[in-house]
Amino acid sequence: MTAELPPPGPDHFAARRTLWWARGPNEPTPTESTPSRQRLEILLQRDTDEAWDAGLNKVWNGLVSGARLKKRLPLSTVIKILQAGWIRDGTWPKGGVAPDPDDVLEELPQDAEFAVLSTTTPDYTSRVTSPPSGIVEGATGGNRTLQAQANTTTLDSMDGRHRGE
Known part of the structure; x- marks a missing residue:
């Protein structure tokens, strides 16, 4: 499916965002709870070397090496597995929490001039104002x-x- 997009600019961005959020024809089905997934969830609840050696390490090594999962896992489970591995290898401090984002955009006045950067075309600015005189x-x-x-x-x-x- 191809869509006719407006030229680069705010309308182009809005059209791309609408396409991105639209349901696709191959919508994935929810993952079903299997015995192996339930076992994995139990292992994630225990913070021991035995739990790591009982299978978490294999799943983590597969994820970080780019291997494909044999069965689908919810993203929340994948994140727990990755975090457990990062704690074990010292990348993530034990008990650490992610900081609040520092890239939250502030509201701009409706008439504010702004530049919109495009990641899809070489024409990367749609509207730019000149710097203040002087x-x-x-x-x-x-x-x-x-x-x-x-x-x-x-x-x-x-x-x-x-x-x-």
Whole structure:
């Protein structure tokens, strides 16, 4: 199934997002609880070397090596297996929790100018505003100069000292 998409920009993004969220023709069926999956869940509840050696290590090694699972597992179970392995190899601290995300977007005013980056086309900006007047960037010799309105500060790139001019 191919869809006619608008040119790159906010409408293109909205159309792609709509297609992404639409149910596909090959919607996966829910995973059924099998005896082996129930055994795996029991092993995940125990935090012992015996549980690791009884099968968790094999599943974890398969996951991190890129092997395909023989039977489907819920994502929550896969995450528990990966985390158990990361704790064992020292990648994840025992008792550690993931930090809150720091990439939450703030609400922009409706009339705000913005640039939309596209990951699907070489034309990666759809709308860009120019910088405020009076701000000019330039490079001269070994120095980087940023002139902001009437104030000029030069950063000597060799030793990092600031000097006003």
